[in-house]
Amino acid sequence: MKDIPRATAKRLPIYHRYLRYLHNAGKTRISSTELSEAVKVDSATIRRDFSYFGALGKRGYGYDVEYLLQFFGKTLNQDRLTTTALIGVGSLGNALLNYNFRKSNNVRIGAGFDVNKDLVGTVHSGIPIYSIEELEEQLEIQAIDVAILTVPQEFAEEIVDRLVAAGIKGILNFTPLRFEVPSHVRIQNVDLTNELQTLIYFINQDEANLSME
Amino acid sequence: MKDIPRATAKRLPIYHRYLRYLHNAGKTRISSTELSEAVKVDSATIRRDFSYFGALGKRGYGYDVEYLLQFFGKTLNQDRLTTTALIGVGSLGNALLNYNFRKSNNVRIGAGFDVNKDLVGTVHSGIPIYSIEELEEQLEIQAIDVAILTVPQEFAEEIVDRLVAAGIKGILNFTPLRFEVPSHVRIQNVDLTNELQTLIYFINQDEANLSME
Numbered sequence: 019m020k021d022i023p024r025a026t027a028k029r030l031p032i033y034h035r036y037l038r039y040l041h042n043a044g045k046t047r048i049s050s051t052e053l054s055e056a057v058k059v060d061s062a063t064i065r066r067d068f069s070y071f072g073a074l075g076k077r078g079y080g081y082d083v084e085y086l087l088q089f090f091g092k093t094l095n096q097d098r099l100t101t102t103a104l105i106g107v108g109s110l111g112n113a114l115l116n117y118n119f120r121k122s123n124n125v126r127i128g129a130g131f132d133v134n135k136d137l138v139g140t141v142h143s144g145i146p147i148y149s150i151e152e153l154e155e156q157l158e159i160q161a162i163d164v165a166i167l168t169v170p171q172e173f174a175e176e177i178v179d180r181l182v183a184a185g186i187k188g189i190l191n192f193t194p195l196r197f198e199v200p201s202h203v204r205i206q207n208v209d210l211t212n213e214l215q216t217l218i219y220f221i222n223q224d225e226a227n228l229s230m231e
Numbered sequence: 232m233k234d235i236p237r238a239t240a241k242r243l244p245i246y247h248r249y250l251r252y253l254h255n256a257g258k259t260r261i262s263s264t265e266l267s268e269a270v271k272v273d274s275a276t277i278r279r280d281f282s283y284f285g286a287l288g289k290r291g292y293g294y295d296v297e298y299l300l301q302f303f304g305k306t307l308n309q310d311r312l313t314t315t316a317l318i319g320v321g322s323l324g325n326a327l328l329n330y331n332f333r334k335s336n337n338v339r340i341g342a343g344f345d346v347n348k349d350l351v352g353t354v355h356s357g358i359p360i361y362s363i364e365e366l367e368e369q370l371e372i373q374a375i376d377v378a379i380l381t382v383p384q385e386f387a388e389e390i391v392d393r394l395v396a397a398g399i400k401g402i403l404n405f406t407p408l409r410f411e412v413p414s415h416v417r418i419q420n421v422d423l424t425n426e427l428q429t430l431i432y433f434i435n436q437d438e439a440n441l442s443m444e
Contacts, residue, residue, distance in 0.1 A: 024429070031428040035407065058409035093432075100431050113326035119424045125431060164431060188434045190427050194248065196271035202437065206430040210421065211332045214403050215244040216237070217419035218313050218338060218377060219306075221401045224415065 022070045029067055032057050034090040040083050049080035094124070101128035102190075103162045105177055106169035107137050107147055110192060114166060115143040127166065129156055150177075154184045163187040171195055235283045242280055245270050247303040253296050262293035307337070314341035315403075316375045318390055319382035320350055320360055323405060327379060328356040340379065342369055363390075367397045376400040384408055 036057050040048060054061040071093065104111055104127045111130065119125045130147040132138060138149045148156050156162070165181050167174060167189055174193045181189060188204040191197065194212075197205060249270050253261060267274040284306065317324055317340045324343065332338045343360040345351065351362045361369050369375070378394050380387060380402055387406045394402060401417040404410065407425075410418060 027432050028425060028429050030432065031425045032409075032422075058411070094428060095431065095435050102427070109326040109329040113322040114423070116322040117423070119427060125424070125427050164427075164434065166427070187437070188430045190430055196245075198271065204430055204433050204437065206426055206433075208421075208423065208426050209245075210327070210330070211338070212241060212244045213419055213421050214315070214332060214338050214377075214379070215307060216241050217401045217403055217417055218308065219240050219243065220417045220419075221377065222308050224400070224417065 026067045026070060029057075029059060029063075030090055030094055032059070033064075033067075034087070034094055037083055037087040037090065041087050046083055047080050048083055053081065098124060100125050100164055101160065101162055102126070102164040102166055103128065103153075103157060103160075104130045104145070104166045104168065105132075105150070105153070105181075106167065106173075107132040107134070107142065108168060108170070111166075111168040112142065114168065115145050118143060118145070128160055128162060131156075153177075153180060157181075157184050157186070164190070166190045166192070168192045239280045239283060242270075242272060242276075243303055243307055245272070246277075246280075247300070247307055250296055250300040250303060254300050259296050260293050261296055266294065311337060313338050313377055314373065314375055315339070315377040315379055316341065316366075316370060316373075317343045317358070317379045317381065318345075318363070318366070318394075319380065319386075320345040320347070320355065321381060321383070324379075324381040325355065327381065328358050331356060331358070341373055341375060344369075366390075366393060370394075370397050370399070377403070379403045379405070381405045 033053075036053070037048075048056075050061045050064060054064055057064075059067075071089065102125065104114055107115065107130045111132075115127060115130060118127050127145055130137075130142060130145050131150045131153055132147055133150050135149075137147045140147050157165075163186055165186050165188070167177065169177055171193050174191075174195050175197070178189065178197045178199065182199055182203055186203060188206070189197075189199075191205055191207045192210075194209055196207065199205060246266075249266070250261075261269075263274045263277055267277055270277075272280075284302065315338065317327055320328065320343045324345075328340060328343060331340050340358055343350075343355060343358050344363045344366055345360055346363050348362075350360045353360050370378075376399055378399050378401070380390065382390055384406050387404075387408050388410070391402065391410045391412065395412055395416055399416060401419070402410075402412075404418055404420045405423075407422055409420065412418060
């Protein structure tokens with residue numbers, strides 16, 4: 019299967035989550051209009067997204083919930099649990115440990131790492147916290163190849179270098195920095211300030227447009 | 232100015248942040264190649280992004296740092312401070328209060344809201360926490376029109392209805408739900424599980440592609 023657009027990939031978990039909900043509720047099929055209203059994605063986009071995976075619906079019938087669910091589950095590797103390491107148990111790291119992606123059943127944080135000696139050796143929200151010195155060793159022992167980066171910005175570059183050297187495959191980056199990594203390492207940047215600024219930018223645009231009308 | 236693509240809008244704060252850094256470091260101009268390397272956005276994308284705002288660079292000279300900085304600052308409304316309300320002071324809410332978008336100088340959280348009687352009336356990371364019953368009143372008194380939603384999923388729908396009725400203009404939504412709101416209300420969804428699943432999806436795709444080579 020070829021790489022699909024990032025925007026499509028980001029919508030797959032949303033489709034999958036809603037289909038699981040429908041399936042649990044005993045629903046066997048759904049029209050594209052219903053699906054569109056439920057997930058707040060317009061139906062043209064849904065059809066285009068689905069087209070990357072071949073034609074999945076039937077005209078006049080809609081989509082078969084169980085078939086779609088299995089299909090997206092397989093695509094998203096829902097059967098396989100991915101364990102991740104959280105690096106940096108500060109306030110955001112702590113919130114992520116507590117949250118631990120509970121809404122999903124295929125990803126979880128399995129280990130935390132920090133420099134704080136008061137934290138090392140403790141268990142937070144059921145997750146053991148290791149010293150950052152044990153990073154490479156624990157990643158190997160626990161066969162972890164995805165890391166969540168919540169360290170202060172000034173330590174981020176060094177940690178990313180160590181992660182790459184240790185053979186990490188993916189990093190969910192919560193720092194505002196952008197990293198140069200080999201092409202076999204995937205980085206997904208989550209920039210909360212940026213999300214808020216983007217929202218405000220669009221609000222301001224709406225107001226500017228209104229005042230011109 | 233017309234609406235620019237969402238992807239471009241999301242990159243504006245990144246450009247702006249780096250330009251501020253350059254300006255503070257005393258740099259007066261930057262080539263598109265340097266800018267591209269620094270912000271990890273390919274130069275074709277940068278040129279396309281900049282084209283929405285008219286031609287900003289000069290061939291053979293690059294970009295004038297101060298001019299660009301002022302230009303993006305104005306576009307992003309960096310001169311105007313936007314105060315937001317945080318609704319739901321749980322573990323993620325607390326992390327956001329502590330974080331409080333410090334890297335930016337134009338957005339901050341000014342008030343927190345929760346149902347927990349132990350929290351109401353206290354100050355967390357310098358931010359006063361109000362009872363959710365005071366929501367409408369405080370939004371009006373403090374002239375807040377942007378909210379950050381970090382409540383448990385089961386209360387989200389009701390809070391969004393109240394925010395919309397109170398005249399909110401934008402919501403940064405951290406719940407996994409998608410809301411139906413009037414067109415004058417902007418919602419920016421931040422779905423952390425989705426971000427992690429997208430990352431893992433791409434890692435799996437990389438591996439599938441490798442094993443086919």
